[in-house]
Amino acid sequence: MNIQIYANKKNPDVLKAERFFKERKIPYQMLDLKKHKLGKKELEVFVAAIGAKALVDREGKKALERPVAHMSTDSLIIAELLNDPSALKSPIVRNGGKATVGAAEDIWKQWVEQG
Secondary structure, three states: OOEEEEEOOOOHHHHHHHHHHHHOOOOEEEEEOOOOOOOHHHHHHHHHHHOHHHHEOOOOHHHHOOHHHHOOOHHHHHHHHHHOHHHEOOOEEEEOOEEEEOOOHHHHHHHHHHO
């Protein structure tokens, strides 16, 4: 299991993800999206696992001011997220080719059970 947690800022869901893996002694890599330049391949893995629309943060006044919050075409969303990763909902938790967005403990438990 190779867990990576991508986060824009510490929020309750990011803390839940960190706690979930720490409690189970599962090593993970924390990637701060303000410092880590998101690659096209990484974003494509997220889109394949979750869908482009689900990756966009559409909560809060500030998030809704971004053009990407109002886009519905996957290719436009992907291009915008590559330019502005702060528009991503976080955390995005990646396990190889699988990924979740937000606190998805049920799915993480499945990953742990599968090894």
